Amino acid sequence: MTTQTTTHGAAVPAEHLDPSKPHALEHITVVDFTRVLAGPTCTRMLADAGARIIKVERPGTGDDTRQMGPFASDGTSEYYRFANLGKESIALNLKDPGDLGLVKAMIAEADVVVENFRPGVMAKLGLDPVELVRRHPRLIVCSISGFGQYGPLHLEAAYDTVIQAVSGIMDATGAPDGGPTRVGTSISDILGGIFGYCGIVTALVARERTGKGTTVDVAMLDATFSTMEQGLMDALGIHQRPERIGNRHPSMAPFDTYSCADQLIAICVGNDHLFAILADTLGKPELAADSRFATNVDRTNNQAELKQAMEAVLRTDSAAAWHGRLEDAGIPASLVLNVDDTRRLEHIKVRGMVKEVDGFQVPGNPIKFGAYNSLGTMIPSPELDNRGDALRAEFAPGDVPRQPKGGDA
Amino acid sequence: MTTQTTTHGAAVPAEHLDPSKPHALEHITVVDFTRVLAGPTCTRMLADAGARIIKVERPGTGDDTRQMGPFASDGTSEYYRFANLGKESIALNLKDPGDLGLVKAMIAEADVVVENFRPGVMAKLGLDPVELVRRHPRLIVCSISGFGQYGPLHLEAAYDTVIQAVSGIMDATGAPDGGPTRVGTSISDILGGIFGYCGIVTALVARERTGKGTTVDVAMLDATFSTMEQGLMDALGIHQRPERIGNRHPSMAPFDTYSCADQLIAICVGNDHLFAILADTLGKPELAADSRFATNVDRTNNQAELKQAMEAVLRTDSAAAWHGRLEDAGIPASLVLNVDDTRRLEHIKVRGMVKEVDGFQVPGNPIKFGAYNSLGTMIPSPELDNRGDALRAEFAPGDVPRQPKGGDA
Numbered sequence: 001m002t003t004q005t006t007t008h009g010a011a012v013p014a015e016h017l018d019p020s021k022p023h024a025l026e027h028i029t030v031v032d033f034t035r036v037l038a039g040p041t042c043t044r045m046l047a048d049a050g051a052r053i054i055k056v057e058r059p060g061t062g063d064d065t066r067q068m069g070p071f072a073s074d075g076t077s078e079y080y081r082f083a084n085l086g087k088e089s090i091a092l093n094l095k096d097p098g099d100l101g102l103v104k105a106m107i108a109e110a111d112v113v114v115e116n117f118r119p120g121v122m123a124k125l126g127l128d129p130v131e132l133v134r135r136h137p138r139l140i141v142c143s144i145s146g147f148g149q150y151g152p153l154h155l156e157a158a159y160d161t162v163i164q165a166v167s168g169i170m171d172a173t174g175a176p177d178g179g180p181t182r183v184g185t186s187i188s189d190i191l192g193g194i195f196g197y198c199g200i201v202t203a204l205v206a207r208e209r210t211g212k213g214t215t216v217d218v219a220m221l222d223a224t225f226s227t228m229e230q231g232l233m234d235a236l237g238i239h240q241r242p243e244r245i246g247n248r249h250p251s252m253a254p255f256d257t258y259s260c261a262d263q264l265i266a267i268c269v270g271n272d273h274l275f276a277i278l279a280d281t282l283g284k285p286e287l288a289a290d291s292r293f294a295t296n297v298d299r300t301n302n303q304a305e306l307k308q309a310m311e312a313v314l315r316t317d318s319a320a321a322w323h324g325r326l327e328d329a330g331i332p333a334s335l336v337l338n339v340d341d342t343r344r345l346e347h348i349k350v351r352g353m354v355k356e357v358d359g360f361q362v363p364g365n366p367i368k369f370g371a372y373n374s375l376g377t378m379i380p381s382p383e384l385d386n387r388g389d390a391l392r393a394e395f396a397p398g399d400v401p402r403q404p405k406g407g408d409a
Numbered sequence: 410m411t412t413q414t415t416t417h418g419a420a421v422p423a424e425h426l427d428p429s430k431p432h433a434l435e436h437i438t439v440v441d442f443t444r445v446l447a448g449p450t451c452t453r454m455l456a457d458a459g460a461r462i463i464k465v466e467r468p469g470t471g472d473d474t475r476q477m478g479p480f481a482s483d484g485t486s487e488y489y490r491f492a493n494l495g496k497e498s499i500a501l502n503l504k505d506p507g508d509l510g511l512v513k514a515m516i517a518e519a520d521v522v523v524e525n526f527r528p529g530v531m532a533k534l535g536l537d538p539v540e541l542v543r544r545h546p547r548l549i550v551c552s553i554s555g556f557g558q559y560g561p562l563h564l565e566a567a568y569d570t571v572i573q574a575v576s577g578i579m580d581a582t583g584a585p586d587g588g589p590t591r592v593g594t595s596i597s598d599i600l601g602g603i604f605g606y607c608g609i610v611t612a613l614v615a616r617e618r619t620g621k622g623t624t625v626d627v628a629m630l631d632a633t634f635s636t637m638e639q640g641l642m643d644a645l646g647i648h649q650r651p652e653r654i655g656n657r658h659p660s661m662a663p664f665d666t667y668s669c670a671d672q673l674i675a676i677c678v679g680n681d682h683l684f685a686i687l688a689d690t691l692g693k694p695e696l697a698a699d700s701r702f703a704t705n706v707d708r709t710n711n712q713a714e715l716k717q718a719m720e721a722v723l724r725t726d727s728a729a730a731w732h733g734r735l736e737d738a739g740i741p742a743s744l745v746l747n748v749d750d751t752r753r754l755e756h757i758k759v760r761g762m763v764k765e766v767d768g769f770q771v772p773g774n775p776i777k778f779g780a781y782n783s784l785g786t787m788i789p790s791p792e793l794d795n796r797g798d799a800l801r802a803e804f805a806p807g808d809v810p811r812q813p814k815g816g817d818a
Binding site for chain 2: 016022024025027028037045049068069070071072073078079081082129130133147148149150151152153154156157159161162164165166167168169170171172173174175178179180181182183184185186187190191194195197198199201202203204205206208209210212213214215216217218219221222223225226227228229230231232233234235236237238240241242244245246247249250251255256257264266268270332333334335336337338339340341342343345346347348350351353354360361362363364365366367368369370371372
């Protein structure tokens with residue numbers, strides 16, 4: 001048997017991305033008050049898992065991102081599109097008693113409420129999360145914010161850049177002789193959204209056993225801080241102040257990016273055996289015999305000299321040429337790709353990580369299930385209020401009571 | 410009512426971190442074959458949510474990270490400690506038929522199996538994920554790997570640095586005139602672990618309804634690629650090749666880091682009203698009247714000149730002094746903190762984001778539930794085989810059959 005046939009799904013990617021399989025969360029209804037990026041990332045993940053998402057938007061303008069670029073040729077916002085696939089939109093004025101009544105009727109039948117207002121706004125609207133759970137004991141109410149629902153900084157403004165700055169991730173990123181560097185995507189917004197998803201789905205599992213809903217409080221700061229693995233090991237574990245170390249690994253070498261004639265190549269060598277093969281592949285077997293580079297500890301201690309010696313050779317040819325040789329030799333290495341090249345990789349296509357929904361390309365779903373739909377939602381992001389009339393009819397308060405569904409007590 | 414009393418938990422953080430509350434997933438048993446970082450991050454999250462984690466380690470040396478620094482004063486690895494809190498360790502040789510039999514007996518009673526071997530290794534061991542789910546129809550088997558279980562690159566070596574390079578996140582991070590920059594934490598390993606958690610918990614929710622388990626396939630590459638928000642909007646949405654833009658925002662200004670006399674400050678101004686206040690606070694009201702900076706579009710188009718004008722003033726005083734003035738004026742701003750400063754913030758302490766377990770400080774749990782334990786596990790990371798004898802006794806094959814629990818068909 002070859003690996004191609006023994007590994008899970010290796011031979012059957014088409015089946016794995018079968019759009020006819022059921023979605024994992026298709027029985028879950030979510031009332032979604034989120035705006036911009038952190039909250040909508042969470043509810044986009046819920047939509048990808050098949051949940052019904054009712055997105056409540058401000059009348060007239062809707063979510064702020066509808067006015068934020070980049071814009072497609074038809075004038076619609078790519079920002080809005082990426083984060084709002086699979087949702088139903090209803091435009092409601094939460095300060096209008098009639099609209100608020102409709103929202104409360106929707107919440108009474110929902111499993112989940114998600115919001116990312118500044119802490120306190122939901123309470124002012126008459127939708128305090130603690131009160132909502134008290135009234136609807138099976139309801140899960142998730143609040144995603146910059147600094148969380150309590151703590152001395154909880155009312156601070158929470159842009160992704162602020163959270164990257166406060167969390168330590170910006171200071172940790174960049175060259176030792178350069179400055180703190182923002183991660184080149186809104187990682188704190190996105191981590192807030194992903195951890196919000198984790199909290200909601202965890203609470204759904206627990207509800208099956210306890211019968212109880214809960215509030216969930218996710219702070220972008222807590223989420224980002226919790227990922228600061230190496231820096232926190234230094235700070236909390238050995239009481240050393242972590243330093244920016246550029247692209248290299250703190251305790252393995254060569255494990256860094258290296259300059260070739262045209263561009264960088266990443267090379268990751270974790271043991272002496274691979275290092276000897278690398279030295280041969282570079283045509284410099286003497287490096288493996290050099291006492292400065294004999295063990296991984298030696299190489300890490302002398303990583304700057306090792307990098308200089310390697311780059312003297314690597315600069316003689318292109319990164320692509322070296323990549324081919326290193327691959328043939330079994331050395332872990334890769335080109336540093338612009339995401340515009342990444343999205344064109346056959347591998348990314350085969351895994352459904354770029355999909356076309358309603359004529360527009362969007363990122364796919366990174367969670368692949370054997371038994372459930374792994375493509376994620378194929379429903380386009382909604383026009384403002386696209387389901388307003390239908391939702392008003394469905395949830396109009398004062399109607400004949402419907403079968404309760406995971407909501408009212 | 411003040412915000413302090415109306416917002417969820419604002420007045421009662423102590424209750425929120427009450428260690429006596431039940432855990433959300435305390436009924437779930439996980440057999441954990443993971444090593445190093447991506448997989449252990451996933452099962453550490455499951456442990457924080459209260460699941461029982463049985464970590465299967467290689468006899469003699471255990472998880473590679475036991476030998477990886479930084480090391481605490483007692484010689485134990487902080488790397489191992491951070492990623493393995495709350496787990497039970499058993500040392501087993503998976504090539505030994507007796508040990509393999511014990512593993513199969515544990516799996517027969519488990520809800521979840523997690524592994525992050527290279528694709529194909531589980532099958533070679535006789536533990537093929539698809540076969541395991543076939544034999545135990547309620548079982549969830551999650552595989553976390555660099556490139557996933559199928560696709561042309563699925564057998565490539567998968568270090569965090571390689572995935573950061575291939576995913577586009579490295580190319581997107583850094584200054585326009587600098588090079589591609591590695592995110593200063595192992596973000597691709599960690600995203601692989603977090604999305605693995607998402608997949609497992611989603612599958613647990615679905616199992617309650619369908620009665621069926623499933624395989625889950627999470628690739629660090631897919632996970633990282635899916636977070637490349639702004640770059641993918643450019644590449645997929647408007648077919649432009651994204652560029653590295655340093656610390657600034659692509660479509661808002663001033664929204665960047667700025668040099669003060671001593672260090673950087675992050676300032677985030679999203680509208681004209683705030684910009685006028687900023688200009689006053691800087692003692693340069695004329696900036697708000699300057700036609701180059703009249704609207705957000707003008708400011709974004711002329712952000713380099715605006716940055717120069719702002720830094721001419723900001724360099725006259727310290728970042729801390731400016732931060733105080735900007736806060737008083739209501740301008741979103743923050744110092745850029747080293748994570749060693751972040752962990753000392755009162756806010757981080759109040760939210761339980763640093764906790765002491767068995768005398769060692771470790772990061773806390775970023776998911777705060779009203780109804781469930783939000784501290785995460787307080788069980789220390791295990792010594793190798795700390796529960797070996799107990800687990801052998803509990804799961805010895807051939808015993809009197811126990812009550813099936815979510816496992817055997």
